[in-house]
Amino acid sequence: MLAKTWLARAGRCPLTIPLGSRGDYQNPMRLLMKVFLLHCEQWYDIHISIPLPVLESLRPAKSRLLRLQRLSLDVGLYEPLHIFECAPRLRWLKLASSLDPSMVKAPWSQIEYFDMGGCKIDRCLKLLHATSNLKTCVVNLTTSEPRLSHSSIQLLRLRSMTVRGDPTYFFNELLLPQLHEISISSSENWWKATSQLISLLSQCSLAKLSLNLINLSDDDMIRVLQACPSLVQLDLYYQHMSTSVTTRGCNTRGVLPSDENLSRR
Known part of the structure; x- marks a missing residue:
């Protein structure tokens, strides 16, 4: 009633x-x-x-x-x-982490926001191939190495991405020329994707970078920052950044954002 x-x-x-x-x-x-x-x-x-x-x-x-x-x-x-499967105005889709995205039939090509929950890397890459109009994407990788071969994925409209898990092989497959901000969360024991991250960042004009539980050396941190000279905001969570990085960054024009846009937690 x-x-x-x-x-x-x-x-x-x-x-x-x-x-x-x-x-x-x-x-x-x-x-x-x-x-x-x-x-x-x-x-x-x-x-x-x-x-x-x-x-x-x-x-x-x-x-x-x-x-x-x-x-x-x-x-x-x-x-x-x-x-x-037939929803002509559907643009925003969020799936629970326990839900296999392959079980959901949706109009993938029109989706602009996609939180795909927990997903194996092969399934994730297949979905990204189908969602060519994405603007915002949230990825929770449950596996790190693909079992299948994949062609490069170019997402021309993607502006924001959140990645959880080991993105080493994932980053290798992506071309994101319009990426504006990225947030990455990974276990310290898993992280080995510095070179792949630098390659990804060098494709775009990144403005905001958030790193959570990523154990970067001072040299690697400098390399990452040098790869995104347009950066205006850097957020570090459980990530140590030594005074050496701060000093070297300040001495190299454009490497570090201003103090008000640099946060460490």
Whole structure:
């Protein structure tokens, strides 16, 4: 009754709906999904965290999601999900870390923001090939070395990237000429991607760099900073930067951002 009242008040306005449920599938939940389905043409921003049987009750929404622009999925899948395959305005997609992106069928070429959750490197690279219009991307690599060969991936519109995990081989495959900011989080024991990072940074005019748990030597830090002369903001998290780097950076014009744009935590 509350859902019907709320949706009736919304009229024909775009709808933002968080659908969350835990536990067994029961008749009351079936009735609630039917209520939401009646208004699926108005879905605009949908966050779904429900058991698989509940999700399956939303299948009639396929090809009716004309307004959907943002989608967040946290579900367990055992077969491909086609509900969101045809959503002509979908631009923003976030997947839970436990969800295999290959199980979600989406209009990849129109996605501009993509948080792909936990992903093996081969699957990640395949998805990036398909998402040619990305502007912002969040990658959580669960493996570091590819098992397949890949051609270089050129993302001409990508401005912002967040990478977690070991990006050594990942960076080798990327061409990102418009990259404006990048955030990298990696275990100190894993990091061996300095040369690959420098190569990536030399392609673009980076303005913001964030490094978390990356153990760079003084010389490597200087090399990284020299690779991005347009840098205006540097954020370091659990990363030691010695006075030697600061001194050498200050003595080399353009290597270090100004003090107000240099943060260490």
